[in-house]
Amino acid sequence: MPGRIGIIAKSGTLSYETVASTTRAGLGQSLCIGVGGDIVPGTDLREALSVLENDEDTDAIALIGEIGGAGELDAAAWIKDYLARVESPKPIVGLIAGVHEARGRVMGHAGAFTAPGEPGAEAKIAALEDAGVTMVNHPAKFGDALKARLDGRSRSALGARHSTTSSDDFIFTHGQRRQLHTSTVGRPRIRYSRCQPSRLPGRQQQQRHIHLGEDKCMDILRATSRINCGSYSGHGDRRFLAIGIDRSTRSPCIVAAPSIEEGELARVAKRYSFDFQRGLDELAIERVAAHLQLSSKASAVESLRKVIKGLAALFYEREAFLVATHIVERLGEIKVVGAHFGFDDAAFRSGGRQGDLQDLRDTTAEDPSEMEAEKSGIVYIKLPGDGANIGTLVNGAGLAMNTVDALADAGGQAANFLDTGGKATSETVKKSFEVILRDPRVRVIFVNIFGGLTLGDMIARGIILAFQELSPAVPVVVRIRGTNEKEGQKLIAESGLPLYAFDDFEAAAAKAIELSRG
Known part of the structure; x- marks a missing residue:
């Protein structure tokens, strides 16, 4: 329904709910921007916020995020600056999905998982609240919450039970005043077709992401690189080192942490993005070594450089989204003592590439x-x-x-x-x-x-x-x-x-x- 609310969403179905809620509240929608839940986004949350800030038809904003990446933290920083620099800012109400995620699993969307070093849903909620966003826990509450903010009510009154307006009050219109779609009179006829994912002969449809056991990951390392790897002997502090994707910069990155403890990892991990065409920045290795708290020996830095280049080559060649390891320093040399790799099976489903990875999956x-x-x-x-x-x-x-x-x-x-x-x-x-x-x-x-x-x-x-x-x-x-x-x-x-x-x-x-x- 044409109206006052701009909607930004990483989730399609949550955006449907938000449209319905703002329609029931009589607010309608000015523009809906679906940024999607992919690992590498096109339009991100900050860009969408900038669009709605400058949109004359938008009086308030509904922001829908979820687990995966740090885009919501970037959005929170943008909002904090926006509220400070604008005399009459547009109210913003938000929701983050995935507080009770199954850690380490992909929650439906291609990018709906929390990678090592990324913030979880609760951290995103806290950041947005700190920035001045009113948070709700279900999209059906957006209508009342936005209406309350627009009416200037106290924030303490928000988050109450959503409107019980009858579904008879829904107004569906196809022709929008923005003319983003071809206008027609009445409700359009839609032809539905059943779509089946492409399959290669003789194979079952595979899960979107393939995770391999540690033994098989170590075998891949031995076969594809000259990286020193083996079981952990109990000597030396284990550190976290990975090649992954920085979703905010849309580029590959090194992820490094001086600790492997899960509770510490998100706090102490640092990401070092690099251009995928130019390759690794030589200077970044020095910074990574310092953050990992390696010794100052030149051999340790050179050994780390060799490991990182080997992991990056594996990341590219096998079309991975995460190549994660545990490393130790022994006598100035870096040794990989644990490994966990994640591969996107779209390469196999769309073009038959990386078929041998499918065979490594341990279904038992x-x-x-x-x-x-x-x-x-x-x-x-x-x-x-x-x-x-x-x-x-x-x-x-x-x-x-x-x-x-x-x-x-x-x-x-x-x-x-x-x-x-x-x-x-x-x-x-x-x-x-x-x-x-x-x-x-x-x-x-x-x-x-x-x-x-x-x-x-x-x-x-x-x-x-x-x-x-x-x-x-x-x-x-x-x-x-x-x-x-x-x-x-x-x-x-x-x-x-x-x-x-x-x-x-x-x-x-x-x-x-x-x-x-x-």
Whole structure:
């Protein structure tokens, strides 16, 4: 709905929710900028903020971030400067998804993971709050929070229960005053086609990121470089050294820390970006050696240079996104005593490159349910905890992360992260049910679907079909909003099945938590 709110989002489904919330609040949208959740962004959050700062139609801004990279910290620095230099700044309300991420796992989006040395969701929330941003924990609250800021209410009154305006008050218009899309009269007809990821003959669809065990990583190092590597003898302080991607500078970087302790790593790690065409800056090695607290011996610096060049060559040649090691200094020489590599399998799926890496994947060490979901294009991750008893089924990575976070804020605990993808279908809903029900901890299934590319009535039919075929022994709470939401809710309500249907997220979450304790 044409209006006053500019939206910046790393998540598609969370932007859908925010559009709906600002529409229900009567505010509408001036411009929506989706920067996406890729590892290397095109437009970043700061650039999007600059656009909306200078946009005459925008009176306030909704900022949606998530785990991965440090773009939100860069945005917080920009906002702090903006609020200091502008006499009447535009109010900004924010949300960060992924507080309860599964560390070391990719949470749906290609870039939705926290790499070593990157800030987590809580650090991003703290930085934005310190910069003067009002934070909410669910996108349905954006409308009321932005309205309160625009009305000049006290910040303490924000974050309350979102508007319960009926879905009948939604106004959908295709022709926008900005003329960014071709205007038509009425609602356009849309043809939907089912897209299948490209597959090479004789192979299952692979997970987006490939992580190898330490032994295989060390074998790759021995085979592709002359780096001294072997098991840790217990002598010498272990340090962290990696080649990764600096998402803010959009370039490869050296990541170095004098400690390998997980709690310390994010605090003490430093990133040294370099131009991927010109290669490593010779002077950077000296700075890296100093930060790693290596001895001042020239041999140690030269040995470190050799290791870094070897890791960088592996990073390029094998199309990795992270080549991480633990190193020790012994007698002025650097030795690799631990390794963890991450590869993006897009090279294989799109062009058949790096096929041998697929063969190195140790499927025996992976959860069978997660692998089965993967074959259907579903990202399913079991979350730890004996009290994790709410099975979640969500479309879209950002919304799935936020669902886990919001349940935790309300006193519940999700048993899993499950992203059906932005275009959930009846088939993926059924498969998701099957996978979730294999977890004996699950005492209730919480379906949280927001229709954008997905139609609410189609999802409702998929839920009903799955329930009829699988006869789950646990209750199912369904929240459907967005495209064809009324039709979907009606189908659920008239199904005659023991399904609990809601349109309000907080009410649905409260019911799921109640049932999980029953």
